[in-house]
Amino acid sequence: xxxxxxxxxxxxxxxxxxxxxxxxxxxxxxxxxxxxxxxxxxxxxxxxxxxxxxxxxxxxxxxxxxxxxxxxxxxxxxxxxxxxxxxxxxxxxxxxxxxxxxxxxxxxxxxxxxxxxxxxxxxxxxxxxxxxxxxxxxxxxxxxxxxxxxxxxxxxxxxxxxxxxxxxxxxxxxxxxxxxxxxxxxxxxxxxxxxxxxxxxxxxxxxxxxxxxxxxxxxxxxxxxxxxxxxxxxxxxxxxxxxxxxxxxxxxxxxxxxxxxxxxxxxxxxxxxxxxxxxxxxxxxxxxxxxxxxxxxxxxxxxxxxxxxxxxxxxxxxxxxxxxxxxxxxxxxxxxxxxxxxxxxxxxxxxxxxxxxxxxxxxxxxxxxxxxxxxxxxxxxxxxxxxxxxxxxxxxxxxxxxxxxxxxxxxxxxxxxxxxxxxxxxxxxxxxxxxxxxxxxxxxxxxxxxxxxxxxxxxxxxxxxxxxxxxxxxxxxxxxxxxxxxxxxxxxxxxxxxxxxxxxxxxxxxxxxxxxxxxxxxxxxxxxxxxxxxxxxxxxxxxxxxxxxxxxxxxxxxxxxxxxxxxxxxxxxxxxxxxxxxxxxxxxxxxxxxxxxxxxxxxxxxxxxxxxxxxxxxxxxxxxxxxxxxxxxxxxxxxxxxxxxxxxxxxxxxxxxxxxxxxxxxxxxxxxxxxxxxxxxxxxxxxxxxxxxxxxxxxxxxxxxxxxxxxxxxxxxxxxxxxxxxxxxxxxxxxxxxxxxxxxxxxxxxxxxxxxxxxxxxxxxxxxxxxxxxxxxxxxxxxxxxxxxxxxxxxxxxxxxxxxxx
Amino acid sequence: xxxxxxxxxxxxxxxxxxxxxxxxxxxxxxxxxxxxxxxxxxxxxxxxxxxxxxxxxxxxxxxxxxxxxxxxxxxxxxxxxxxxxxxxxxxxxxxxxxxxxxxxxxxxxxxxxxxxxxxxxxxxxxxxxxxxxxxxxxxxxxxxxxxxxxxxxxxxxxxxxxxxxxxxxx
Ligand code: SF4
Ligand code: SF4
Ligand code: SF4
Numbered sequence: 017x018x019x020x021x022x023x024x025x026x027x028x029x030x031x032x033x034x035x036x037x038x039x040x041x042x043x044x045x046x047x048x049x050x051x052x053x054x055x056x057x058x059x060x061x062x063x064x065x066x067x068x069x070x071x072x073x074x075x076x077x078x079x080x081x082x083x084x085x086x087x088x089x090x091x092x093x094x095x096x097x098x099x100x101x102x103x104x105x106x107x108x109x110x111x112x113x114x115x116x117x118x119x120x121x122x123x124x125x126x127x128x129x130x131x132x133x134x135x136x137x138x139x140x141x142x143x144x145x146x147x148x149x150x151x152x153x154x155x156x157x158x159x160x161x162x163x164x165x166x167x168x169x170x171x172x173x174x175x176x177x178x179x180x181x182x183x184x185x186x187x188x189x190x191x192x193x194x195x196x197x198x199x200x201x202x203x204x205x206x207x208x209x210x211x212x213x214x215x216x217x218x219x220x221x222x223x224x225x226x227x228x229x230x231x232x233x234x235x236x237x238x239x240x241x242x243x244x245x246x247x248x249x250x251x252x253x254x255x256x257x258x259x260x261x262x263x264x265x266x267x268x269x270x271x272x273x274x275x276x277x278x279x280x281x282x283x284x285x286x287x288x289x290x291x292x293x294x295x296x297x298x299x300x301x302x303x304x305x306x307x308x309x310x311x312x313x314x315x316x317x318x319x320x321x322x323x324x325x326x327x328x329x330x331x332x333x334x335x336x337x338x339x340x341x342x343x344x345x346x347x348x349x350x351x352x353x354x355x356x357x358x359x360x361x362x363x364x365x366x367x368x369x370x371x372x373x374x375x376x377x378x379x380x381x382x383x384x385x386x387x388x389x390x391x392x393x394x395x396x397x398x399x400x401x402x403x404x405x406x407x408x409x410x411x412x413x414x415x416x417x418x419x420x421x422x423x424x425x426x427x428x429x430x431x432x433x434x435x436x437x438x439x440x441x442x443x444x445x446x447x448x449x450x451x452x453x454x455x456x457x458x459x460x461x462x463x464x465x466x467x468x469x470x471x472x473x474x475x476x477x478x479x480x481x482x483x484x485x486x487x488x489x490x491x492x493x494x495x496x497x498x499x500x501x502x503x504x505x506x507x508x509x510x511x512x513x514x515x516x517x518x519x520x521x522x523x524x525x526x527x528x529x530x531x532x533x534x535x536x537x538x539x540x541x542x543x544x545x546x547x548x549x550x551x552x553x554x555x556x557x558x559x560x561x562x563x564x565x566x567x568x569x570x571x572x573x574x575x576x577x578x579x580x581x582x583x584x585x586x587x588x589x590x591x592x593x594x595x596x597x598x599x600x601x602x603x604x605x606x607x608x609x610x611x612x613x614x615x616x617x618x619x620x621x622x623x624x625x626x627x628x629x630x631x632x633x634x635x636x637x638x639x640x641x642x643x644x645x646x647x648x649x650x651x652x653x654x655x656x657x658x659x660x661x662x663x664x665x666x667x668x669x670x671x672x673x674x675x676x677x678x679x680x681x682x683x684x685x686x687x688x689x690x691x692x693x694x695x696x697x698x699x700x701x702x703x704x705x706x707x708x709x710x711x712x713x714x715x716x717x718x719x720x721x722x723x724x725x726x727x728x729x730x731x732x733x734x735x736x737x738x739x740x741x742x743x744x745x746x747x748x749x750x751x752x753x754x755x756x757x758x759x760x761x762x763x764x765x766x767x768x769x770x771x772x773x774x775x776x777x778x779x780x781x782x783x784x785x786x787x788x789x790x791x792x793x794x795x796x797x798x799x800x801x802x803x804x805x806x807x808x809x810x811x812x813x814x815x816x817x818x819x820x821x822x
Numbered sequence: 823x824x825x826x827x828x829x830x831x832x833x834x835x836x837x838x839x840x841x842x843x844x845x846x847x848x849x850x851x852x853x854x855x856x857x858x859x860x861x862x863x864x865x866x867x868x869x870x871x872x873x874x875x876x877x878x879x880x881x882x883x884x885x886x887x888x889x890x891x892x893x894x895x896x897x898x899x900x901x902x903x904x905x906x907x908x909x910x911x912x913x914x915x916x917x918x919x920x921x922x923x924x925x926x927x928x929x930x931x932x933x934x935x936x937x938x939x940x941x942x943x944x945x946x947x948x949x950x951x952x953x954x955x956x957x958x959x960x961x962x963x964x965x966x967x968x969x970x971x972x973x974x975x976x977x978x979x980x981x982x983x984x985x986x987x988x989x990x991x992x
Binding site: 088756 | 949
């Protein structure tokens with residue numbers, strides 16, 4: 017029997033009947049798989065499955081970067097045999113031990129994040145194909161390598177929306193396989209959950225890549241544009257005299273209809289549209305390929321959601337998907353702000369008005385008969401949200417609705433505090449609210465004011481306060497001046513790094529003369545406050561690192577100014593170059609960060625991408641000095657993004673809260689046999705320095721994170737100048753932030769030319785005196801001592817199969 | 823005398839096993855008895871009141887310090903045996919019997935922790951709690967449920983007093 021394929025055909029004897037098949041589930045992928053297999057140059061893992069990367073790559077990574085399990089709970093309550101006490105690595109009734117169970121928990125987070133991005137991509141892909149057709153070209157700027165993550169996994173290089181479908185189906189199929197493994201009585205070995213998590217991470221970057229390339233192409237986002245426009249950011253940028261539509265979430269699909277409606281009705285200067293979280297980033301990219309003057313604004317990160325609503329400023333709130341708070345409806349309802357749910361992933365139990373008449377729905381919402389509604393028809397959504405905003409504004413203005421207390425109410429509320437300490441115990445940031453209340457009673461509000469930036473607006477404190485003090489409102493009250501001054505600039509997300517940029521930077525990155533790529537990404541669950549990421553970005557920019565950024569991190573970097581009133585985006589260029597501050601875009605744009613590293617291997621080093629993940633990752637791990645920073649990572653998506661970086665050999669530092677992901681990947685720097693690779697020229701083992709010393713770990717403070725990241729950019733392939741530059745930065749930063757020079761700097765020295773130039777003599781003395789190295793003082797040369805030899809043409813690899821004589 | 827054993831209130835629990843509370847006197851005894859103790863300090867010890875007591879504990883009982891986070895900045899000129907190490911990495915290495923320690927002389931038998939946010943140290947210590955026999959003693963202001971022994975929740979003033987009492991008993 018021959019297989020059905022898409023296309024038209026006639027049935028014999030029934031000549032006038034023609035049947036057209038547009039789509040057979042799985043057919044596109046099947047055909048693509050066949051095609052991909054024909055690729056002559058492809059690597060061993062086209063369309064990989066659960067096991068494909070395990071032995072050849074993942075286990076090699078996990079042998080050096082060991083899983084560090086830090087359980088969040090003694091118990092497992094996953095099936096009805098339980099709950100089981102697994103403390104002390106006991107086994108539960110089903111036989112799984114504490115390690116395995118926590119591997120499963122971490123893995124569950126990673127596949128959840130992967131699913132989020134993949135579902136986001138599927139939604140956009142279907143919607144955009146419906147709107148623009150399958151043949152819409154993937155115009156992403158002047159590059160040949162457009163979809164490195166898709167190409168690595170599937171061997172495909174789609175050029176149109178329609179050609180993306182097989183890659184989308186591939187991710188969805190593998191996610192189903194992965195999800196099946198968390199069933200009780202399936203996988204139980206921690207190490208295999210890690211391998212599967214790494215695989216899921218690689219899928220996540222495919223899903224993100226799909227999400228971003230389709231929106232960049234169809235919505236006319238900036239296309240690898242270093243000069244993408246500067247966007248206003250911060251609560252203080254909202255003109256309170258205008259009607260204000262606030263959009264929250266990650267999927268910009270619906271918002272484009274609102275913006276179209278505003279533009280068609282010439283309302284762009286008569287009302288405000290601004291967003292929170294990644295929807296905000298993507299709405300400011302809409303139609304910006306030609307750098308038109310932007311009018312949409314960014315309010316800020318997820319931690320501002322409740323704060324903005326409590327301010328009473330929005331006249332309408334629209335939510336789509338991902339990282340949207342669960343209490344938006346009750347909170348908004350108190351302040352008469354209608355909530356529109358525009359994506360089927362979050363419907364909040366609201367009445368569905370998708371099929372209803374817009375005028376009738378408008379009346380229902382205006383009168384407060386319903387607190388909000390579901391609206392999944394985008395044409396109606398555009399009209400409804402804009403008209404509702406324009407009509408709600410005068411009503412709400414007349415009533416002057418805000419949750420921020422008056423001066424008198426404030427004084428009375430503060431006076432009620434009994435100093436019981438319940439809020440301090442409940443606060444996830446461990447903010448000393450009782451102490452601040454105490455000072456406020458005496459008229460000193462500075463302590464309360466200081467809480468504002470660290471407070472993530474979660475209201476756990478309010479729920480335990482027996483005196484029913486609206487603690488968040490109290491904090492926001494004293495921070496009013498600070499909030500009014502929250503005005504910054506952020507460069508609109510520019511999309512992927514172009515081939516030309518990679519060609520220009522490739523050699524510097526591999527030799528180490530560009531000290532590294534620092535990727536600041538992720539959410540706002542910071543330990544100390546928003547400004548942390550600004551300090552980190554500034555330090556690395558001053559030192560000529562390439563700083564790439566996405567998501568909430570990209571926003572928070574733009575919130576602060578220097579003495580001259582300039583933000584970092586104004587002070588540093590937007591290109592992928594030494595000292596460039598590159599806002600790639602929203603969370604899904606993270607695929608272009610891994611993509612940039614992959615493109616170094618593909619374009620600069622001519623490595624095959626197709627089906628070749630292990631070799632590409634091996635190349636990145638050994639040669640591309642890059643380190644991620646997800647300083648406030650809170651979400652499951654952040655765990656999948658980070659894990660996708662990890663499988664590709666890119667280490668990441670997380671903030672202290674991220675220890676709650678339960679699993680880190682840390683190497684034993686003291687075990688010498690972990691620090692060897694092969695020289696691909698002859699298969700001989702060669703020792704390497706212990707860097708990067710982790711793939712995933714946490715730092716306690718931003719001051720600690722900086723030297724850790726600088727150190728994590730050191731790679732075996734650095735040439736002498738590159739190593740000297742990297743050592744200079746790391747040693748200086750260690751001294752600056754940790755009070756003294758690091759102890760283990762000498763482990764990275766292969767010969768005298770590796771030593772930081774300014775300190776060469778001094779360091780040679782230390783090598784002689786402290787470490788017993790032999791120095792030829794006449795020629796200022798090291799005669800003996802280093803365990804690692806320097807050979808400029810060595811080709812470090814962890815994959816024996818890539819070696820010539822292997 | 824400060825009663826450090828009373829208030830063990832939690833907002834959320836890690837489950838079945840939680841740390842035993844200790845008095846400053848008991849803590850001092852355990853620390854003095856340890857064969858290879860390590861004082862693990864976090865960045866909250868930048869607070870001068872805490873810093874002063876960290877230095878006293880280290881000097882009085884002759885205990886080396888693992889200066890995690892960015893705590894080393896303030897310890898650099900205090901004439902104590904302090905070395906920087908990342909807390910998460912230390913938490914992992916402490917579970918490895920083959921770790922040579924900060925001084926090359928092997929792993930430790932007792933770790934005293936001070937100067938961390940609760941959520942962080944609880945998480946870091948949960949590796950040791952589940953996968954090693956290491957004894958951990960938390961002398962923090964808050965009750966640290968994942969250590970082997972801990973003070974209960976204290977006011978700032980009581981915490982300082984408890985630390986002073988501990989130092990007096992070393
Ligand atoms: S999955 Fe296993 S460990 Fe968890 S509750 Fe069920 S039997 Fe117990
Ligand atoms: S709302 Fe702010 S102060 Fe209150 S518990 Fe949450 S983070 Fe702490
Ligand atoms: S819970 Fe309420 S009464 Fe108790 S200290 Fe906090 S604010 Fe004061």
